[in-house]
Amino acid sequence: MKRELVLSQNSIKTLSQCSYKFKIKYVDRFFWNDFSPKNREYNEGLKQGVDYHMRIRRFFQNVGHDEGMMRTKLSTIKSSYIENGYKLYNEFKINSFYKGRYFVADIDMLAIGEDEGKIYADIWDWKTDLVMPSQSNLENRMQTKIYLILTYEMIKSRYPDFDARNLRMKYYYPRIDSYSRDIKFSKAQYLMTKKMIDAYLIEINSIVLGNTTSYRIEKGACKFCEYNKFCDFSELTNRK
Numbered sequence: 419m420k421r422e423l424v425l426s427q428n429s430i431k432t433l434s435q436c437s438y439k440f441k442i443k444y445v446d447r448f449f450w451n452d453f454s455p456k457n458r459e460y461n462e463g464l465k466q467g468v469d470y471h472m473r474i475r476r477f478f479q480n481v482g483h484d485e486g487m488m489r490t491k492l493s494t495i496k497s498s499y500i501e502n503g504y505k506l507y508n509e510f511k512i513n514s515f516y517k518g519r520y521f522v523a524d525i526d527m528l529a530i531g532e533d534e535g536k537i538y539a540d541i542w543d544w545k546t547d548l549v550m551p552s553q554s555n556l557e558n559r560m561q562t563k564i565y566l567i568l569t570y571e572m573i574k575s576r577y578p579d580f581d582a583r584n585l586r587m588k589y590y591y592p593r594i595d596s597y598s599r600d601i602k603f604s605k606a607q608y609l610m611t612k613k614m615i616d617a618y619l620i621e622i623n624s625i626v627l628g629n630t631t632s633y634r635i636e637k638g639a640c641k642f643c644e645y646n647k648f649c650d651f652s653e654l655t656n657r658k
């Protein structure tokens with residue numbers, strides 16, 4: 419039985435870079451690891467990231483006593499939320515269904531609070547990278563757009579008066595900085611992201627139905643693509 423296509427920030431980011439890669443990876447489900455140094459480095463980074471996320475989760479859930487965590491900015495963040503009566507949801511999963519497609523977002527921590535009858539929410543993402551991206555890079559990330567829109571719709575379905583401006587995405591890079599990088603949301607951004615998703619859905623449906631004959635490939639996307647050794651559409655080969 420063919421598995422249902424579930425869309426995430428990763429799959430939509432792939433689609434935005436190369437619609438053929440989206441097809442082979444997420445529609446045909448042909449996963450490939452090229453064992454390149456870059457790929458090995460990436461997998462090593464993932465392992466470290468899993469450990470670090472576990473420590474943060476344990477810290478926010480009051481499991482054990484982590485002296486190292488207590489000394490980080492996370493300690494202040496945690497106390498501030500608790501003092502203000504926020505509810506903290508660690509490793510929170512959002513499942514959503516839109517225009518016949520499933521969407522999913524795995525959020526490291528969602529903080530939701532109320533003040534004078536208004537709902538406020540922060541989406542936290544813990545990063546273990548050693549390079550700090552620019553603010554515009556963070557703002558334009560697919561992760562930022564997808565997490566914000568899915569969280570906004572989820573909260574709004576429960577609190578219809580929820581104001582988009584009371585939602586923020588917060589990236590935290592504890593290995594290089596002690597302050598989060600915040601991205602505000604707005605109704606205008608909501609509408610723009612919705613328009614972007616609608617356009618991608620047209621493309622996705624065409625790929626899934628097998629109606630796509632030519633693919634959209636972002637310039638430079640093939641250079642670090644794990645499929646580039648055998649891909650017929652790769653700009654690194656002349657096999658087109």
Ligand code: SF4
Nearest residue numbers: 436439640643646649
């Ligand atoms: S090698 Fe290039 S064209 Fe082929 S899947 Fe990767 S990014 Fe797309």
